[in-house]
Structures are given as structure tokens and as C-alpha cells.
Amino acid sequence: GSYVDVYRGSWVEPTGKKSQVAIKILRPFARNGDGEPINERLRKRVDREVIVWRALRSPYILELYGFRSGEQPCLVSPWCNNGTLTEYLQAHHLSDADKLHLLAQAGKGLQYLHEYSPPISHGDIKPSNILIDDENRPRLCDFGLSRFLGEISPELQTSFVGQGTKGYQSPELVRDGVQDLPGDVYAFGCLILEVMSGNAPFYKLKAGKAILITTAGSIPEPSAHPDLPATDPLWGIMRKCWASPSNRP
The missing domain is CATH 3.30.200.20 (Phosphorylase Kinase; domain 1)
Structure with a gap:
């Protein structure tokens, strides 16, 4: 950084x-x-x-x-010689099956955080915050925006407004500064999209425009990601991740 x-x-x-x-x-x-x-x-x-x-x-x-x-x-x-997930994907021509395997393992890391007692919100899920170890296994890292749920007062929680990464921020994060488990799920849907299509959500837009349309409830569309066909079942999974917070997996 x-x-x-x-x-x-x-x-x-x-x-x-x-x-x-x-x-x-x-x-x-x-x-x-x-x-x-x-x-x-x-x-x-x-x-x-x-x-x-x-x-x-x-x-x-x-x-x-x-x-x-x-x-x-x-x-x-x-030290991870393979670098971040971003660098690993750039250096290796992976099959879709291999990419899905990496995502499934990263999902286990996020599940571990969410099932911890008390639960932990990572707060900044994205490819550059996932390192690939010498066994080609993804490891979640960078917990600078993470928190144990229930530990932070409402006054301090407002400091999360504007935090996170363009395209990966949930509507409730950019609008109200709410960082919690559903926000991680939203970001994980964005991670799926970037890994499988090669482009992050709203990659064509500047940060300000991306925040505005996210706040308005817009979600990524297949037309902007031709490398991931609209018929791919992953779109259904991602849309569940981008649903209203109470309806996310």
C-alpha cells in the first residue's frame, strides 16, 4: 500500500x-x-x-x-512466492475448474471467519488480499479493515464509510458505513466475477460513478463480462451474493 x-x-x-x-x-x-x-x-x-x-x-x-x-x-x-491471487492468475493459464477450486478454498477461509466466535467480518475481500502459498492454496490476508462483530460502537463504525475497494463495496457499506458478514458475502460474489471473467465489477467506471450506481442498487450484468456467458450458473450464485443483506447466503 x-x-x-x-x-x-x-x-x-x-x-x-x-x-x-x-x-x-x-x-x-x-x-x-x-x-x-x-x-x-x-x-x-x-x-x-x-x-x-x-x-x-x-x-x-x-x-x-x-x-x-x-x-x-x-x-x-x-512469504508466498506465488504472490497474490491477482498475480497468480496472470502468471498461470488456469482452467475454469482450477479457478473454481481456488474460489472454493478461499470460501472456506471466509467461512472460518464467519463461524469464529465471535464472528469476524474481513471487510476487504478481493484478489490482492488473497495470497497463494507454496502448495498453491489461497490464504486470506490483510485484516486491517477486519473486526469482531459487536466489538465496535456505532460511533466508531461510521469510520467504515468510504473503506473497501471499488466494485467490491456493498450498497450498505458505501451508503451507511455498515461492515458486517453480508458485506463480505457481497464482496465474495465480486471475487467470483473477477476470477472467472477476468474483470472486476464496474471495471469500466471511475470510482465515484461505481459508488453511485452501487448505492442505487445496480449490480454487474453479463453484457459487461462477455468472457462469462449469461447462461453460466455462476451468475445465479453471484446474484444471490448481491441480493439484499438479509437474503444473501
Whole structure:
């Protein structure tokens, strides 16, 4: 991201075994577009990420090996040579069956979060927040927008307005700042579309226009994604993900 640097390093276990790790470090003098320091807000995001991430244990969730707090916090996790799901799809010519297998595994990671006690909303499901490990298995990562349901006051919850990724934001997120499990399901439908068609929802539109039509209730249409025929059953699954929050899977 714009405010963090990621380095590759070595992790040495007590047994002497070495492994490659990713070290994500917050830049010490990060500023916003107006030149104002934003470290405090970013540190809160890192704190949120640590609180959620450190508790998770699933083969479909990237592990958190360790962290350092303070003025320049950092997070240490496994290094994935295959990169993100976006990079993996670009580097490999996968069959539709292989793509569906990756999606099914990523879905297990999201199911793990939603069935955790208390449930966890990831808050930013998208291909670049899914890493592919050395066994070609997807691992959900980047929990900076994640939260345990019920832990945040209504006042703080309004901070989620404007968060997320263009095309992946649910109507209730862009309109009211509501981040919850149905919002993750909405985003997962968007993930299916991008993986299977090659293009994200509303990829032809600028962010502002995408937000306006999302707020109005518009959803992606097959005509904008010719590589995924309108007759494909996946459209029915995605439309269920994009239904009103109470009607999503």
C-alpha cells in the first residue's frame, strides 16, 4: 500500500529451521494528500489487524508469526512466492475448474471467519488480499479493515464509510458505513466475477460513478463480462451474493 513497505526476510525457529517471511512495516512519516501525518490512524488499523489476525488458525488464513507495536509497527507473516491471487492468475493459464477450486478454498477461509466466535467480518475481500502459498492454496490476508462483530460502537463504525475497494463495496457499506458478514458475502460474489471473467465489477467506471450506481442498487450484468456467458450458473450464485443483506447466503 501507499503507507507501508513489505520486505522479505528470514525467520529462524528455535530448532534452527529457516523460512522466508514477509515483514510489513508502517512508514514512519506517512502523510495524507494534504500533507498531514496519518500515522495515528494507520497505527489503529495495524492494531486492529493484530487483534484479529493473531487469533486465527486455519489452512486458508495466512499465519501471523509476530508483530512489533510502537512508533513504527511491523507485522511478520509467511512469504508466498506465488504472490497474490491477482498475480497468480496472470502468471498461470488456469482452467475454469482450477479457478473454481481456488474460489472454493478461499470460501472456506471466509467461512472460518464467519463461524469464529465471535464472528469476524474481513471487510476487504478481493484478489490482492488473497495470497497463494507454496502448495498453491489461497490464504486470506490483510485484516486491517477486519473486526469482531459487536466489538465496535456505532460511533466508531461510521469510520467504515468510504473503506473497501471499488466494485467490491456493498450498497450498505458505501451508503451507511455498515461492515458486517453480508458485506463480505457481497464482496465474495465480486471475487467470483473477477476470477472467472477476468474483470472486476464496474471495471469500466471511475470510482465515484461505481459508488453511485452501487448505492442505487445496480449490480454487474453479463453484457459487461462477455468472457462469462449469461447462461453460466455462476451468475445465479453471484446474484444471490448481491441480493439484499438479509437474503444473501
